[in-house]
Amino acid sequence: MSGDLTELYQQVILDHNKRPRNRGKLPTANRVAHGDNPSCGDQCSVYLRLDGDRIADISFDGSGCAISQASASLMTTQVKGKTAAEVEALYEQFHHIVTTGETPEEISDLAAFAGVHTFPARIKCATLGWHATRNALKGDPTPATTEKHTD
Amino acid sequence: MPPSWSNLRADFPILHQQVHGKPLVYLDNAATAQKPRAVIDALVRYYERDNSNVHRGLHALSMRATDAYEGARARVAKFINAADPAEIIFTRGTTEGINIVSRSVAATLKPGDVILCTEMEHHSNLVPWQQAARASGATLRFLPVLGADAEGGLDLAALDTLLTPQVKVFAFTHISNTLGGINPVAELCRRARAVGALSVIDAAQSIGHGPFDVRAIGADYVAFSGHKMCGPTGIGVLYGHRALLDTLAPDETGGGMVVTVDYAGARWKPAPERFEAGTPNIADAIALAAACDYLDALGRDEIARHDQALAALAYEKLSALPGIRLIGPGRSGVRSGLVSFAFAEVHAHDVVTFADEDGIALRGGHHCNQPLMRKLGLTSTTRASFYVYNTEQEIDVLVASLHRILKFFATS
Numbered sequence: 001m002s003g004d005l006t007e008l009y010q011q012v013i014l015d016h017n018k019r020p021r022n023r024g025k026l027p028t029a030n031r032v033a034h035g036d037n038p039s040c041g042d043q044c045s046v047y048l049r050l051d052g053d054r055i056a057d058i059s060f061d062g063s064g065c066a067i068s069q070a071s072a073s074l075m076t077t078q079v080k081g082k083t084a085a086e087v088e089a090l091y092e093q094f095h096h097i098v099t100t101g102e103t104p105e106e107i108s109d110l111a112a113f114a115g116v117h118t119f120p121a122r123i124k125c126a127t128l129g130w131h132a133t134r135n136a137l138k139g140d141p142t143p144a145t146t147e148k149h150t151d
Numbered sequence: 152m153p154p155s156w157s158n159l160r161a162d163f164p165i166l167h168q169q170v171h172g173k174p175l176v177y178l179d180n181a182a183t184a185q186k187p188r189a190v191i192d193a194l195v196r197y198y199e200r201d202n203s204n205v206h207r208g209l210h211a212l213s214m215r216a217t218d219a220y221e222g223a224r225a226r227v228a229k230f231i232n233a234a235d236p237a238e239i240i241f242t243r244g245t246t247e248g249i250n251i252v253s254r255s256v257a258a259t260l261k262p263g264d265v266i267l268c269t270e271m272e273h274h275s276n277l278v279p280w281q282q283a284a285r286a287s288g289a290t291l292r293f294l295p296v297l298g299a300d301a302e303g304g305l306d307l308a309a310l311d312t313l314l315t316p317q318v319k320v321f322a323f324t325h326i327s328n329t330l331g332g333i334n335p336v337a338e339l340c341r342r343a344r345a346v347g348a349l350s351v352i353d354a355a356q357s358i359g360h361g362p363f364d365v366r367a368i369g370a371d372y373v374a375f376s377g378h379k380m381c382g383p384t385g386i387g388v389l390y391g392h393r394a395l396l397d398t399l400a401p402d403e404t405g406g407g408m409v410v411t412v413d414y415a416g417a418r419w420k421p422a423p424e425r426f427e428a429g430t431p432n433i434a435d436a437i438a439l440a441a442a443c444d445y446l447d448a449l450g451r452d453e454i455a456r457h458d459q460a461l462a463a464l465a466y467e468k469l470s471a472l473p474g475i476r477l478i479g480p481g482r483s484g485v486r487s488g489l490v491s492f493a494f495a496e497v498h499a500h501d502v503v504t505f506a507d508e509d510g511i512a513l514r515g516g517h518h519c520n521q522p523l524m525r526k527l528g529l530t531s532t533t534r535a536s537f538y539v540y541n542t543e544q545e546i547d548v549l550v551a552s553l554h555r556i557l558k559f560f561a562t563s
Contacts, residue, residue: 004508005504005505005508009501011563014560014563015563018563039516040499040500040516040517040531041516041517041521041524041530041531042530043530063498063530064500064530065498065500066497066498066501067500067501119504122504
């Protein structure tokens with residue numbers, strides 16, 4: 001197997017794919033958003049319990065490739081307890097990682113997705129869950145679609 | 152020199168390359184087929200020697216281009232055994248062909264009329280009919296697909312209740328791009344005719360993979376693409392029965408499709424010009440004719456035998472993989488040159504990414520077939536599709552790669 005592929009399918013990603021965290025509907029959710037990746041049919045629903053501006057609890061549901069499912073799973077662990085502004089900053093960081101392969105100086109599980117940048121077709125898979133979460137935070141009722149975004 | 156089966160791969164320059172350090176194994180033919188040297192040469196020759204605008208030209212180049220373009224129309228007519236070259240309308244591809252028919256026919260439909268499709272249509276033979284129904288107030292109905300894995304094909308018995316005199320159009324695919332089964336198009340056309348409905352065939356997946364005799368089939372309209380039959384992208388064909396084409400309103404208007412124009416209005420030319428407003432895709436039409444020559448020289452029956460034998464072998468070998476679900480015709484069914492499958496544990500996109508590392512080109516996703524996928528409880532499948540230049544050894548490469556992928560995800 002090539003280095004690029006092992007770089008893409010990091011242990012952290014495979015682990016989240018196999019044992020997704022915060023998966024399923026959140027009974028106490030007060031915000032829901034749905035994301036579609038029309039080019040491949042990946043789907044992701046994100047359920048939020050917002051406490052003011054802060055994500056008190058989060059879960060996700062959906063189907064898709066290992067990259068999209070692992071990314072949504074990891075995302076839930078990263079944004080829980082964060083404010084909308086903090087989530088936006090984390091998304092910016094994640095987006096930078098998956099599009100450039102550059103990882104931040106501080107240690108972060110998000111860095112596991114650095115390998116995505118050598119597979120441009122998969123960037124949409126990695127960002128799907130994030131887009132759904134950002135829509136849920138904005139209270140945007142229209143489903144997020146990866147086709148609307150530049151990535 | 153006519154092509155020969157024993158040295159056929161030599162005709163396709165693109166096949167002789169490495170991808171990620173491995174010999175290319177191109178198994179994405181249902182998406183688009185590769186081009187033989189003869190087709191590439193036809194394009195180059197046209198641009199180097201004959202390039203000019205067609206029709207009304209009185210100089211030498213224009214006459215050569217016109218002759219070659221109209222010659223291509225006659226060549227395509229022969230390829231599908233149409234009675235008259237005027238029944239061949241050059242389009243951009245299958246999608247445009249179906250849109251021309253659906254938009255023009257929609258203008259004749261009214262509430263109470265029914266458009267019948269099938270549950271296995273590609274979005275290109277579904278969405279235009281949804282639009283036609285919306286525009287006209289007609290009702291859209293669907294002939295069901297049978298079996299949990301769609302192994303039963305179309306529910307022909309349901310035609311007895313679905314094909315009523317209210318049905319004005321029956322649109323169906325010849326070969327599903329997702330399932331690979333071959334539909335009994337002649338019978339479907341006959342049934343449509345019996346209730347006075349127009350028949351519209353999506354032949355995108357069948358046209359390059361075997362014999363196609365439009366008169367024996369008895370179709371009113373047939374749409375297909377050049378690029379899936381070794382021709383260039385950007386050129387396709389809409390066949391329409393002559394008697395119908397001259398009654399059909401033009402879809403696009405402009406230059407080239409009119410007899411006379413004054414400030415108040417215009418009179419249309421008959422088919423095919425009526426449907427070819429503007430400068431047509433001359434070069435690609437001429438190269439499409441070269442593709443017709445190439446496939447006829449190989450033998451259309453032989454192509455069908457070759458592709459179906461590879462698909463049957465692939466089906467057999469893939470069946471042995473743990474946790475695989477194959478959709479479409481089962482072991483005993485006739486299957487055109489593709490197999491579509493899903494693993495419980497590994498998503499199609501991960502399969503395609505890993506196979507690419509082995510030099511194998513596959514397609515993963517919903518194959519523009521979202522409603523059918525939903526019916527089968529799937530979000531995506533991986534599809535391997537075969538053509539004249541594929542070999543049994545390439546299927547072994549595919550199976551070995553899939554074993555490796557399954558092992559990777561099982562142990563991760």
